[in-house]
Amino acid sequence: VKITEEKMRKILRIDLSNKGHAYEDVPSVYANLGGRGLTSKIVSVEVPAKTDALGKENKLVFAAGILAGTSAPNSGRLSVGAKSPLTGGIKEANSGGSAAQRLARLGIQAVVVEGVAKELSMVKITKDGVAFIHDEALKGMSNYALIDRLKAEHGNNTAVICIGPAGESLLKAASVAVTSPDFQIRMAARGGLGAVMGSKNLKAVVIDDTGATGIEVSDAAKLKEAASDLSKGILTHPLMEGLKQLGTPLLVNMINGAGCLPTKNYSVGQFEDAEKISGEHMVGVMATRPNAKPIHRCMTGCVISCSNVYTDEAGKEIVSGLEYETLGLMGSNCMISDLDDVARMNRLCNDLGLDTMDVGTAIAVAMEAGLLPWGDGKAAYSLIEEAGKGTEWGTMIGNGCLFTGKKLGVTRIPQVKGQSLAAYDPRVLKGTGVTYATSPMGADHTCGNALPSPANPDYNPTASTGQAPVSAFLQWYFAVIDTLGVCLFASLPLLDMPELHKHLIDCATAVTGEPFDENYLMKLGTSILKVEKAFNEAAGMTSKDDRLPEFFVKDPLMPSGLTFDVSEAEIDSALQF
């Protein structure tokens, strides 16, 4: 079935410099793309690679996935793209929440934000078009208060995309907040895209899909069947029950058991107090606390519910979405074993609009320098608070781990291309290490985390060879998942159950009307990585930027005694598609 022209999804261009906007038909160069594939393509075509990431030539792109707004499971991820001020390369940061689904229902595949507003501005997108709103009171507002205010002013049928004081201050670890259907904060956290939004004087985007006609797909019957088969298949995977009950914090004890939980700024792979920050312990704590929710959805149509709402002893909410990466990088890696301390640090980062991963890593680096004691959650909280005050220490910590390490003279800075690693030590998980090294995004576990799986018993994560092909496969696979707009967790069962790929491809065919074949996923994924790599090369990056810091190669990780010993030749072979 051919989709009628008025129902074809559009690209909405917003020019902040002159308060203009225009709806464009999707040009052929951007056809049949969504999410990361679309943000990366638009950035590569329209943003000069060597431009200042915080200058007026950079563009900020919000894209819904190809499957957004449909019944395909967990398909409401939002991709935020731009040139990154943190890495100097191309960037896509990805978030749950309701924004992508509302954009899709409004018939918008992507919003391209251009230019710089003369004063701090807000943009509201409705079925009738775009309104530019100037409200002096929003200046300097933190995310929780800002979202409460915008929800009260614009109603429940909205999604808010916004930045806190960190983004306004152009800090390089500033994140972009995106609201869930119940107005919890999700984060497109990585790569400093909050600073790009701040550089455009754009405080918030409100998306109101009231009265939207919804999306038209090419073959509704085929979509219904494929989406249903996909959901059923995903739910049969044994991983799902653990994710639902414990969420991503279930990883704390596992990764600690595997000896690769970052501890004391990646100096050891096990934390003696891991149990205290584990998912098992967290669920026990939440059972005693009023209003805590161990099971929570960040998007409509989620079949997993891996999120949570963590409260204090009195039942007051501290943070929603207390996740493994935060527990690893603000917990064990800083030797902080008090779950409430980590939750409060997470809330503060959400409020200021900062990436918990880069800031957590920066705190550990500052602890190594002796600026604050190991394990001191209260001191760590105070240091993050400085980022909201514009002080020297606050500017340091809010600019992330590389900036912090350089300022304090620390040589062990766990980053690639300026972005901090995730909470998996690459000396044990060497395929993940190749992903950290080679991903065009900088060190990023969501681009290809090579964990052992019973479905793939022959894969040895600690072997010094054979890691590049595994990383390459995962990198193109997750590039596609981010392009379809599917949640990473819903996509993990497909790695173990290749028979489900057919249903995923059928969903894409049913939505777009393009008869994709079984090579669709690989062709699309590798083409996205090529576009991203070419942008980074044009920006000046070389294979020297595809390296882990020297200490991972030279210093053995205890208790295993392993080093990252994948050869440079193998690393360089990973993304040669």
Added chain:
Amino acid sequence: MKSVVVSVKLFGTLRDRVSGGYDHEKGMKASLREGATIQDLLHAIGLSEKEAGFFVVNGVSKKLMDGLSDRDEISIFLFLAGG
């Protein structure tokens, strides 16, 4: 026939699946025939390979069909997922 005794620690929702309760501070002991594998241990304590997917023995990651020795300490986890 000789038997081997191993110490077992359980993680995730596996803690709620074992009959007779499970105290994580103490862990639990299991007695197995000589040459038993991790799969044999799972069955002996009432778990299946569909529930448990990741095993660490004496600090080293092991696979389902790997053997166990007397006085081994094994941690049994749910399936791994990238987070």
